[in-house]
Amino acid sequence: MRLQIEDVCFSYGSHQVLDGVSADLADGGFVGLIGPNGCGKSTLLRLIARVLRPQGGRVLLDGRDLASFTGRERARAVALVEQQSATRLDLTARQVVELGRIPYRGRWPSRAGEGAEALAAAAAFANVEHLLHRAWHSLSGGERQRVQLARALAQEPEVLLLDEPTNHLDPGHQIDFLQRVSKLGITSVAALHDLELALGFCDKVIVLDGGRIAVRGAPSEVITASLMDNLYGVDADVIDHPRLPRRHLVWSGVSEGRQR
Numbered sequence: 613m614r615l616q617i618e619d620v621c622f623s624y625g626s627h628q629v630l631d632g633v634s635a636d637l638a639d640g641g642f643v644g645l646i647g648p649n650g651c652g653k654s655t656l657l658r659l660i661a662r663v664l665r666p667q668g669g670r671v672l673l674d675g676r677d678l679a680s681f682t683g684r685e686r687a688r689a690v691a692l693v694e695q696q697s698a699t700r701l702d703l704t705a706r707q708v709v710e711l712g713r714i715p716y717r718g719r720w721p722s723r724a725g726e727g728a729e730a731l732a733a734a735a736a737f738a739n740v741e742h743l744l745h746r747a748w749h750s751l752s753g754g755e756r757q758r759v760q761l762a763r764a765l766a767q768e769p770e771v772l773l774l775d776e777p778t779n780h781l782d783p784g785h786q787i788d789f790l791q792r793v794s795k796l797g798i799t800s801v802a803a804l805h806d807l808e809l810a811l812g813f814c815d816k817v818i819v820l821d822g823g824r825i826a827v828r829g830a831p832s833e834v835i836t837a838s839l840m841d842n843l844y845g846v847d848a849d850v851i852d853h854p855r856l857p858r859r860h861l862v863w864s865g866v867s868e869g870r871q872r
């Protein structure tokens with residue numbers, strides 16, 4: 613599904629976070645949303661998911677304003693995996709994944725097994741089948757993150773939004789997770805701090821800074837030594853990967869004169 617963000621503005625009280633953000637994201641691509649802490653990545657994802665409402669501008673899915681979707685239509689179209697999920701839920705992991713099927717439930721009790729295929733596929737994709745019997749609160753941070761991905765996929769969304777999806781995952785799960793997401797074939801947008809992962813998996817990156825999109829494009833064109841210096845105050849080299857046909861980021865430290 614084509615996702616268009618048109619001139620979106622958002623403030624928390626008097627603190628303006630987004631000031632006219634526009635992007636046109638083609639069907640099926642994996643987009644990395646990058647930028648320093650507090651630049652508004654989570655806010656933008658929450659606006660696309662309509663957890664928050666834009667105070668200016670709009671978000672369109674296949675040309676239709678998301679504001680005109682019913683809650684159920686929206687939940688079938690867009691799934692969001694947030695950074696932190698509640699820890700106190702008195703549910704099993706299976707019940708958490710089943711929450712993803714709520715937008716498909718009718719008024720009447722569903723037939724036994726309805727949606728079971730979607731649930732099983734989502735659990736297998738996120739590699740959480742062995743966790744489904746566990747109490748949610750007993751799961752580790754990375755296990756919870758994968759169960760939340762399974763919940764989002766059980767929604768069978770057209771657009772998948774991920775807020776720092778790898779922050780609790782070990783390196784193996786990080787790579788495996790993003791590799792899988794990049795092959796999903798649906799429009800996916802992930803807020804990422806690990807730019808090496810963005811270089812490895814994203815089709816496109818968008819850099820948010822100062823409330824606006826500072827730069828966008830192919831990861832290898834956008835993620836450069838000067839971006840690392842200007843955006844994060846990091847002294848880095850972006851070089852050819854020794855074994856793969858892509859660029860590779862190597863940092864040396866905080867840029868001179870930028871020590872915090």
Ligand SMILES: Nc1ncnc2c1ncn2[C@@H]1O[C@H](COP(=O)(O)OP(=O)(O)OP(=O)(O)O)[C@@H](O)[C@H]1O
Pocket residue numbers: 624627629647648649650651652653654655656803
């Ligand atoms: N509920 C809120 N009320 C007031 N200010 C908020 C609220 N949520 C976020 N902010 C502020 O809005 C700005 C953008 O926050 P946001 O979480 O979108 O940034 P981010 O780019 O996702 O950051 P990070 O990389 O640290 O996760 C920050 O300055 C933050 O402190």
